[in-house]
Amino acid sequence: MSLNFSLNKSVTYLSLLFVGATASLLGTQLLPTNAVLVQQQVAQLPSALPGNTDSNFIAAAVERTGPAVVRIDSSRTMRNRSARPGGRVVQGTGSGFIIQSDGLILTNAHVVNRADTVTVTLRDGRNFTGKVLGQDQLTDVAVVKIQANNLPAVNLGNSEQLRPGEWAIAIGNPLGLDNTVTAGIISATGRSSSDVGVPDKRIGFIQTDAAINPGNSGGPLLNQQGQVIGMNTAIIGGAQGLGFAIPINRAQQIANQLIAEGRVTHPYLGVQMTTLTPDLRETLSRDSNGRVQVQPNQGVVIVGVAQNSPAARAGLRTGDVIQQINGQAVKTAADVQQAVENSRIGVSLPLQVSRNGSNLTVSISPAEFPTS
Structure with a gap:
């Protein structure tokens, strides 16, 4: 079933088919480096906290902590689509922090994504060439290693x-x-x-x-x-x-996996979902011309199912309301996302769903989140 919903609230996605961050x-x-600095109103800080000397x-x-905070400069070459050699160099600057004195650094994945070169600058002015040990786009976490010892760590x-x-x-x-x-x-x-x-x-x-x-x-x-x-x-x-x-x-948690394996695997169902509200119940019924009738007052309603996904193979449908996962009640889309993240790839995960007034138990085996 394919419906064109005009939902007022953002929905949570577990499928790459529905990926799309808002431009804002x-x-x-x-962000542009020529952004205008705006003075913000900051509450006056106390001279000392109770019990703090x-x-x-x-x-x-x-x-x-400051000595363990670093600047990370990255650059990558945007290749020309034409046959001509060369390309445009894109540079970016971000931050990071040293988590181990032997040069392990945490930063955002988008700071070093597809970088050809990574340069790490310590607060004392020393520069090092960084090697990206791994990055995870779903959590925006990356680990960078520099060849140094006895560094300050957070x-x-x-x-x-x-x-x-x-x-x-x-x-x-x-x-x-x-x-x-x-x-x-x-x-x-x-x-x-x-x-x-x-x-x-x-x-x-x-x-x-x-x-x-x-x-x-x-x-x-x-x-x-x-x-x-x-x-x-x-x-x-x-x-x-x-x-x-x-x-x-x-x-x-993500960094430990990146250090050990160089990558992180995430369980994936392939559903587009949102927390159920009274207004959403009406929208589902109206936009489907009455074909989808949601009975529960709370839960997480499925508003889309990706083709050839674990959810599709398990028979989940648009309009199903997830009530429980693995015996635990779920009330929000964030609850479902966390439960799926805690599951294991290839291991059956029981879902209790409400479908047109009937309660069903559906067994679904999460797959690895698609990387392309």
């Missing part, structure tokens, strides 16, 4: 323990201004990829109002102790105080 959300490394906890955090925090309202400190190289420090708060946690406008990503983002600008991509987001709790990755163009970071627990 750009990786911060990719340091007169400036932000400065103390930066002193602990301390990693626990992004699972973050609460909105906590302090957030960003360090990076925005607009060519190396070692820039900005501060704000954690505005929210668990922002889904569809909330942010990048439905092709598999991340629950940290939202922060700490100023993030082009060149901050891949740099660390710190807590008040100077521990890394996120990796800055994106902003919403035209807005102020809307920056997003990858939780460090997730980034570290």
